[in-house]
Amino acid sequence: MSHRLSSGGRLIDRATSVRFTFNGTYLRGHPGDTLASALLASGRSLLGRSFKYHRPRGLVASGAEEPNALLGLGTGDRFEPNQRATTSELFENASTTSQNHWPTLDFDIGAANTALSRFLPAGFYYKMFIHPRPLWKHVYEPFIRRSAGLGKAPAPESRDPDRYEHFYLHTDVLIVGGGIAGLAAAKAAGEAGAEVLLIEQTPHWGGRAPVDGGEIDGLDPEAWIQRTVSELEAMPNVRLRTRTMGSGVYDHGYALAYERIADHEPGSEAPRHRLWRIRASRIVTATGALERPLAFAGNDVPGVMLASAVRDYVVNYGVAPGKRTVIVTNNDDAYRTALTLRDAGLDVPAIVDARPEGGGALMAEARARGIRILTNRGIAKVKGGKKVKAVAICNQQGEGGVLDVIPCDCVAMSGGWSPVVHLWSHAGGKLTWDEKEIFFRPDPSRAPTGADGQAFVIAAGSANGHLGQGEILTDAANAGAEAAGQGTSSAPQGAARDEAPIAPVWMMPANANPALRRKAWLDFQNDVKVSDVMLAAQEGYESVEHTKRYTTLGMATDQGKLSNINGLATLAQALGEAIPAVGTTTFRPPYTPISLSAIAGEARGDLFQPIRKTPLHEWHEANGAAWEPVGHWRRPYCYLRGGETKKDAVIREINQTRTSLGLLDASTLGKIIVKGPDAARFMDMLYTNMMSSLKVGACRYGLMCSENGFLMDDGVVARLDEDTFLCHTTTGGAERIHAHMEDFLQTEWWDWKVWVVNATEQYAQIGVVGPNSRKVLEKLGGMDLSKDALPFMRWTEGELAGIPARVFRISFSGELSFEVAVPANKGRALWDKLFEAGEEFGVTPYGTEALHVMRAEKGFIMIGDETDGTVIPQDLGLHWAISKKKEDYIGKRAQARSHMDNPDRWQLVGLETLDGSVLPEGSYAIADGKNANGQRNTQGRVTSTYYSPTLERGIAVGLVHNGPTRMGEEIEFNKVDGGTIRTRITSTVFFDAEGEKQNV
Amino acid sequence: MFDAATTKETTRFEGLVTVEDTGLAGMITIRGARSEIGGAMSDTVGLPVPETLRVTTDGRRSLAWMSPDELMLFCGHEEAADLAARLAEATARAHALILDMSDARTLFTLTGAEASLREVLAKLTPADMRTQAFPRGMIRRTRLAQVSGAIWWADDGSLRVMCFRSVADYVRGLLCHAAHPASWVGHFRD
Structure with missing residues (x-):
């Protein structure tokens, strides 16, 4: 049955029709329709089921405030639940489905909740499901989750195809x-x-x-x-x-x-x-x-709508919500709906006005048009289940005794604006x-x-x-x-308002009996009724915010656009307070729900997050790199060849590097230039060790601490000239340490003459590592890198294979090793040349894991493994890198605090399992007895643990109580399965303790 | 000196505006007080020192304001090393830091109607892209979605976008997304 009127509809194009489906049935609308107007025109008044009681629900409103008509819209990747029919424009082939019912919209088993609604009042779940506790997780919660909720989420494998x-x-x-x-x-x-x-x-x-x-x-x-x-x-x-x-x-x-x-x-x-x-x-x-509903029994039956929405559908879309519409109001505005319906040739059997005297000029006009007007009357109840059949009229001041029954198929209500x-x-x-x-x-x-x-x-x-x-x-x-910053403006002219005063009507009839109050809805979407709010008040909820959470009033996707004022007025009345004394709940953005995709904007897929790429990134990608994220960088964890596992690849990379030649992309290391007459002084403050004594041409390993004394970064410093230092930082530390330097220069030592520049990305840096590293560099030619020309911990500049390069003779692996820095755009050229020249040595690129294992074999620490923000250099046995001569450095004072200068701190040692197995990451060394919480006491923990292919056994370092004084002692480390591993305390250096391999 | 083996091929995307890799350029970072090094700088480079948020140019080289004590000189990639050395020499007696940073950053050139250029950038930067706030001749250091960057007008009316080289692919992706031909906003007008 079509509800489309033969004329009217200012927003639709009647000449064209648009096909769409509702629960699989083909329907037609016109361009300009909303889903709501098109469904209403097709005679669909039942559009969904309510949240809690699964009551049949239809359209209430025509705009953003609509609480009921939420549909699943679209299919496949473009399916979205909970789309508001009143604010969704109709389009060709739109697929719509109703929500929150099982098995069908017309016959819903959950509607049995309606019959039980007397026993499901506000706070029911809170009271009922507290005991016994285990039932909540296994019985109550799954049941409630299945019966509640609105639309279903899209399929997990679906992907949003839009921009x-x-x-x-x-x-x-x-x-x-x-x-x-x-x-x-x-x-x-x-x-x-x-x-x-x-x-x-x-x-x-x-x-x-x-x-x-x-x-x-x-x-x-x-x-x-x-x-x-x-x-x-x-x-x-x-x-x-x-x-x-x-x-x-x-x-x-x-x-x-x-x-x-x-x-x-x-x-x-x-x-x-x-x-x-x-x-x-x-x-x-x-x-x-926004227009407010009126609270009367059965005000949620499909066909009961806001008076303004009824005339919107008639005027905007040429759709009649009903053939016989009863108007119920406490103000003059609803009379406009009666007049509009009459103009459209529709029947208005009565206007029920709760005010004793009725309205003003608009009432007179309606009366002159012959519309029956009942003043001081209310609706006792709406008759009908899935649609309105009649309304029972009562005295507004009474308890709901029925004076008259008026058959109708639509009720247009207005409780004011x-x-x-x-x-x-x-x-x-x-x-x-x-x-x-x-x-x-x-x-x-x-x-x-x-x-x-x-x-x-x-x-x-x-x-x-x-x-x-x-x-x-x-x-x-x-x-x-x-x-715009001006006082006043000449305004367009419109008629002044000429209406009789509104009367407060928070319950209809005013003294409605409990049975009626239990059927008078305040919040349609969340099924909150007048009786629920009154119960909350009775149970001591005085604050509107608490009542909201207890009853769920206003917590649905419409965020109380219709229910807010009626709910708090009901609460105020129940508490015997004035409405402003009760106040409103807090209005929070967004006004209506907005898509998460809009919030994400372009940040999805490839643009989800910036990925920093080194100049060699493409080569790594083409050569089997298994990536590891380090900050926003991607670094090769290892390079997979053939069908080998990551573990096998790491072993191969280490063995090849230790026996012949490995190459490492070290471009991500931070490179910060510090220059000025006060640079040396500044360096002495930044680092724990003495940097001002560093000779031009030399390198020195240094530590940086925070003001609280904790170790925060490390790296090799090179003195470029008398006034200029190059500070290498960790990969993740470059931006942080640069900011740390600027922070101190701008706020503490603003009068020191020092400039710093973060030059990290200017260079590609390649680690050339292994017994054949010097040979391969000599093959490239251009620089004398012999033992005498470039001793350990020195740097030099020149051209390698015609590429301007700075070569640092430093080693993080224990091998003879050079780090070569070239302008970033030349990085790939150098890498390719090293591969060419290194072929005879079986040149092997290695990733971060091989780097980690090799440094652990040598007992070198790693920021982020051996440090976690609570570790000081002294814990790691790095006393040698802390200058005793310097008057001050950042962190010095903090390290003198009693808790820092304390022999009881856990300190770094090497750990060797007696059976040669690899200790689990994060494993704790157990100690006798239990602590106050009944947990086993501990005496240390693993900070790094690896399989060492060089030693063919597990190696680890960790922090152990009094560790350095307990060499050779055996302690137990726990395992995930509950057992322990017997482990010997050793030196942190597992391999080539004399450093002979790099001293060639 | 465009080294194909070490540098990506130049890409070009045509949408609301045209997005192109500018290719190699000399970029020299200059830190120092304007009062101390301004004269030597200007003499060596042949350009006036720019006012706050401005760029001076002779078409070949440009000198851009980066912060109260930082400038960046854009020049030919091949002359950058030599020019940096000359600048260092000219400012040797002052407290200054001159660094050839030509490889640290990537440049993009955006061409098209001025309103479209403003609009594409306004999808990525919180900086005010209106004419009165970002007139010709201005440079802004700002954010482009999730990374830092800089934008300025070249004297031919095209727009330059600069970012760190490690995130060049990301920024290229951002610019192409923002310039998608079907994503015209129509807020800015010529």
Whole structure:
């Protein structure tokens, strides 16, 4: 049965039809329809089931506040649950499915919860499921998780195929909301010369005005809107954007807007969503107002809708929500719905007005049109299950005794309007209770303030509590002018409001009996009823925030847009407090849910995270590198050949390096240049050892500590000239240590003459390692690298194979070893030449794991393995690298503290298992007895542990209590399976203790 | 001196704007107080020392403000080493640090309508890309999505984007994504 009227529908194109499906059934709509209007036109009033009781639910609203009509939209990779039908535009072949029912929408087993609803009041789960504890995890939680929840998540293997992006914008004035208030504000601000961005969440300008009627500047609202939009489009300083929702307002004039570019064109090349990250000097919130439901029994039956939504569907989409609509209201505005329905030729059997005297001019007009008006009356209950069949009329002041039953198929309710104060409130704007209009409105004396101490958010129009067209336009034009820094502006002319006062109606009828209160919904999506809030009050919940969490009022995806005021008024009444004394819950961004993809923007797939690549990255990639992330770098862990395992590859790389020739890409090592007349003095402060005595041409290994004395980085320093040092840092330390240096130079020693530059990426650095390393470099030619010309811990400069190079004779492996630094663009050329020349030596590239094992065989420490932010150099036996002569260095004072200068600290030793096995990583050495927590006492822990192919056994180093004085002693380390491994304490140097291999 | 064996092929992407690798360029980092080294700098390079956030250029070389005590000289890649040595000599008596950093960074050239150039950059940088905030002749050091970078106008109206060489692939990807032909915003206008 079609509910499409034969004429009308200002937003749809009747000439064209659009095919879509709902639960597999083909339906038709028109371009311009929302999913909601198209479904309603097709006679689908039952669209889903409620969250807790699985009650049948249909459309309540026509916009962002809709709590019920959440659908699964799309298929496959483009499937998304919980899409709001009222704000989703219809498109060709849209696939929609209803949610939260089993097995079908029409017949749902979970609806049995409705029959039990008496026994499932607020807080039921909290009370019921506390004991016994094990049942929660294994019985209650799985059951509740299965019966609750809304839409289903997309399939785990599905991948979002669309594109997303961000857009940063700085502007003078951001205006949120493209109704007549937003348009008037934009015009005023634009004419005052400000740069203006006006955004509107729907695809259409003008908001409610074309539906509500009236006259602006002598024009029909539609004509005024068109004229104003063209005027604004012609202004060079104004930008307009539809399908863009003001999502959140944050400190310092920052705002987020969510543009849905291609939701209505799936598969388009355009980005699907764009997140606008806006800095505005002033933000005008022209976000309108939302109509409130009335609380009467059965107000959730499909067919009971907001009065404003009923006329939206008729005027905007030419859809009749019902043939016979009863209006129920506590204010004049709902009479507009009665008149609109009559104009469309639809039946309005009665207007039920809860006010004793009824309304004003609009009531008179309705009466003149012959509509039956019942004053001082309410709806006792709605009859019907999956759709409205009739309403029972009662005295509003009574307990619900039925006076009359009026058959109908739709109920249009209005409990008054609430300004949309969300964006005003996000950054701290306060509200004031308006007794006369019965709503919270922004308090301009307590606006969110910016860095200049001035309000940076200005509410305008109905969002500012003005409900008459004339008042809205005047207020909005003033807001626009104020935002642009001008006093006032000449406003468009509209009629002043002429309505009788609203009456507070928080329960219908006022003294409804408990049975009726249990069927009067406040929060439709989360199934919270008047009786639940009253129970919460009775159980001692006085704070609205606590009541919210106890009852889940306002916690659904609509975030209480419909339920907020009714809920807190009900609570206030139950507590015997005034509404402003109870207050509201906190408004938080986003205004309506925005996609996670929009937040991620471009950061997905290849652009998820920057990956730093060395000049040799492509070679590694083409030659079997198994990658290891080190900071944002990717370094080869090892290079896999044939079908070998990583372990085999590491063994092969080590053996080949120790016996002949290995190559290491060391480009990621930090390289920081420190220069100036005070550079030597600065170096002495940075490092624990003496650097000022380093000779030009020489290298020295050094340690850097934090102010608290903890070891934070290490590396080889080379003195380039009298005033210039080159500091090598760890791969992960380059940026951190550079910042550490700048920090001290800028804040502590600002008068020292030192410049530092992070030159890490200027160079490709290649470790040429092994007994044949000198031979291969000599084959390249150009530099004398003999033992006498370049002794250990010296550096030199020259050209290798025609490439300008700096060669450091340093070793982290114990082998004869050179590190060659060349300009990064020449790195690949040098690497290729080394391979060519090294072929006769079986040249083998090695990765980080071989590097780690070889350094461990030699007892060299690794920042991040032997250190963890709590270790000082003295713990690692590095006393030799701590200058006794220097008056000061960063960390010196801290290392003199009693806890640091303490022989009881665990200290580094070598560890050899008696059976030759490899100790587990992170293993602890057990000690006698248990601690206060009943845990086994410990006396040490492993910091590095490897299989050593050189020694053909497991080796490890670790921190052990009094370790260095316990050489040869055997202790037990624990294993994951509960057993222990007997282990001997040894020197940390396992291989070539005399250093003969590198001394050639 | 474009060494094909050691440098990626130049890439080109055409979308809202054209994104190209600029190729090798000389880049010399200069640290020193303007009052101490400004004169020697200007004489050696042949360019006036730029004001805050500005770039001076003669078409061949450009001198860019990087911070209150840092400049960067852009020149031919082949002359960088020699020029760096001459600058070091000219400023030898002052407290200055001159470093040839030509290989540490990667440059991209973006060409197209000025409004489109601003728009593509505005998808990646939180810096204000409006004409009044980022006029011709200006350089901004800023962030491009998740990495640091710099952007400035060349005197032919094209835009230069600079990042560290290790993240060149990432930044190239960002620029091409932001310049996707179907992603026009239409906020900035010529």
